[in-house]
Amino acid sequence: xxxxxxxxSGHGFGHAxxxxxxxxxxxxxxxxGLRIVVRTASARWLFDQxxxxxxxxxxxxxxxxLAQIDSLRPDxxxxxxxxxxxxxxFEARAAxxxxxxxxxxxxxxxxxxPPLACAAAGLAGIPSIVISNFTWDWIYEAYEAQFCxxxxxxxxxxxxxxxxxSAGWRLPMHGGFATIASVTDLPFVARHATRSRDRVRDxxxxxxxxxxxxxxxxxxxxxxxxxxxxxxxxxxxxxxxxRTPPAVAIPGVAFVDEGWLYNRGxxxxxxxxxxxxxxxxxxxxxxxxxVANGTAMLY
Numbered sequence: 001x002x003x004x005x006x007x008x009s010g011h012g013f014g015h016a017x018x019x020x021x022x023x024x025x026x027x028x029x030x031x032x033g034l035r036i037v038v039r040t041a042s043a044r045w046l047f048d049q050x051x052x053x054x055x056x057x058x059x060x061x062x063x064x065x066l067a068q069i070d071s072l073r074p075d076x077x078x079x080x081x082x083x084x085x086x087x088x089x090f091e092a093r094a095a096x097x098x099x100x101x102x103x104x105x106x107x108x109x110x111x112x113x114p115p116l117a118c119a120a121a122g123l124a125g126i127p128s129i130v131i132s133n134f135t136w137d138w139i140y141e142a143y144e145a146q147f148c149x150x151x152x153x154x155x156x157x158x159x160x161x162x163x164x165x166s167a168g169w170r171l172p173m174h175g176g177f178a179t180i181a182s183v184t185d186l187p188f189v190a191r192h193a194t195r196s197r198d199r200v201r202d203x204x205x206x207x208x209x210x211x212x213x214x215x216x217x218x219x220x221x222x223x224x225x226x227x228x229x230x231x232x233x234x235x236x237x238x239x240x241x242x243r244t245p246p247a248v249a250i251p252g253v254a255f256v257d258e259g260w261l262y263n264r265g266x267x268x269x270x271x272x273x274x275x276x277x278x279x280x281x282x283x284x285x286x287x288x289x290x291v292a293n294g295t296a297m298l299y
Contacts, residue, residue: 001033001034001035001105002033002034002035002105002106002107003034003035003036003037003056003104003105003106003107004026004034004035004036004037004106004107004108004109004110005037005038005039005101005104005106005108005109005110005117006019006022006023006036006037006038006039006040006109006110006112007039007040007062007109007110007111007112007114007116007117007120008038008039008040008042008062008112008114009040009042009062009063009065009112009113009114010040010041010042010061010062010063010065011063011065011066012065012218012219012220012283012285013042013043013046013218013219013285014218014283014284014285014286015042015112015113015132016040016042016043016046016047017046017050017191017285018112018171018189018190018191018284018285018288019038019110019112019131020046020047020050020051021189021190021191022110022131022189023036023038023051023053023055024051024052024053026053027052027053027054027055028053030053034107035054035055035056035104036053036054036055036056037055037056037058037104037106038055038056038057038058039058039060039062039097039100039117040057040058040059040060040062041059041060041061041062043219044057044059049262049267050267056104058100061086062114062116062117063086063113063114063115063116063136064079064082064083064085064086065079065136066079066139067079067082068220069220069223070217070220070221070222070223071217071218071220071221071222071281072217072222072281076143076146077146077150079140079143079146080143080146080147080150080151080154081150081151083140083147083151083154084150084151084154087151087153087154087157087158090116090119090157090161093116093120094116094119094120094123094161095120095123096120097116097117097119097120098120098121098123098124099124100120101120101121101124101126102124106121106124106126107126108126108127108128108129109121109126109127109128109129110128110129110131111128111129111130111131111132111165112130112131112132113130113131113132113134113135113136114136115135115136115137115157115158115161115162116161118130118161118162118163118164118165119160119161119164121164121165122161122164127166127167128164128165128166129165129166129167129168129169130162130165130167130168130169130177130180131168131169131171131186131189132168132170132171132174133170133171133172133173133174133175133284134174134175134176135158135162135168135175135176135177135178135180136158136176137155137158137159137162137176137178137179138175138176138177138178139175139176140154140155140158141155159178159179160179162177162179162180163179163180163181165180166182167180167182167183167184168180168182168183168184169183169184169186170183170184170185170186171186171187171188171189171284172185172186172187172188172284172288173284173287188288188291188292189288190269190288190289190291190292191267191268191269191288191289191292192269192273192292192293193267193269193270193272193273193274193293194267194269194270195265195266195270195273195274197273197274200266200270200271200273200274201274203264203266204254204256204261204264204266204271204274205254206237206239206254206256206274207237207254210235210236210237211235211236211237211276211277212236212237212238212239212254212274212275212276212277213232213236213237213238213239213275213276213277213278213279213298214239214240214241214271214272214275214277214278214279215227215238215239215240215241215278215279215280216241216272216278216279216280216286217280217281218281218283218285218286221242227240227246227250227253228250228253230252230253232252233250233251233252233253234252236252237252237253237254238252238253238254239253239254239255239256239271239275240253240254240255240256241255241256241257241258241261241268241271242255242257242258243257243258243259245257256271268289269289269292269293272286272289272290272293272295273293273294273295275295276295276296277295277296277297277298278290278295278296278297278298279297279298280297280298280299281299282297282299
């Protein structure tokens with residue numbers, strides 16, 4: 001059976017969340033005799049909770065992304081060290097992935113946005129498309145001094161790999177794509193709420209008579225954040241999500257357990273649509289979801 005193979009960066013949640021939307025749309029129109037294969041180091045629970053299409057999920061490291069202390073603080077040295085270790089064996093990794101693509105009879109590779117996918121597809125003689133809002137060489141250029149000193153071969157290898165892509169389908173808020181010959185700009189890929197505002201608030205036991213502000217800082221969180229220090233809690237309810245609730249309840253702060261959210265048939269985008277404002281850093285994923293669901297965003 002032939003396959004479409006998706007290579008999805010394990011950095012944060014944004015890459016996986018938007019590709020899951022593409023995979024779900026593809027799954028609704030998948031012709032007989034074609035399957036979807038997903039290669040990623042992203043959290044398995046995110047796929048288990050939000051995938052609606054049938055896929056073959058192959059856990060594995062596709063890139064090293066950006067090392068982060070938390071959502072607002074990157075670690076340049078750790079980023080450089082991880083990339084250097086990964087790209088030292090890049091050619092062998094690409095050969096291994098090319099063999100895997102042949103084993104699954106892949107006919108097309110989608111990358112968001114591991115360069116490894118483009119290199120492997122090139123070795124296997126398969127077209128590849130980068131669907132993302134950035135390429136990793138563009139991100140790493142911000143740390144060029146560290147890369148020149150500690151990982152001088154990484155950026156050239158990444159650029160060479162992207163040059164093997166058949167096309168780049170570039171999403172809004174973009175950067176990079178310099179070595180991809182054919183680039184097409186696309187509109188946002190975003191998740192839309194499927195439940196009403198009132199139903200979400202009622203299901204999650206959030207107050208219906210107060211404005212809600214959702215704090216959203218992705219998979220890396222925000223270290224040192226003290227919700228008790230927020231000074232608008234007499235008028236607003238601050239909504240926080242996670243897997244571990246605060247040790248002590250704080251007036252004006254509502255904690256939503258993410259597992260509990262999904263177990264009740266809701267998704268994160270339902271929560272985004274149910275609040276009045278999202279307080280966040282302006283990453284692609286949360287920005288696109290605020291746009292798609294008509295929710296204000298505070299940076």
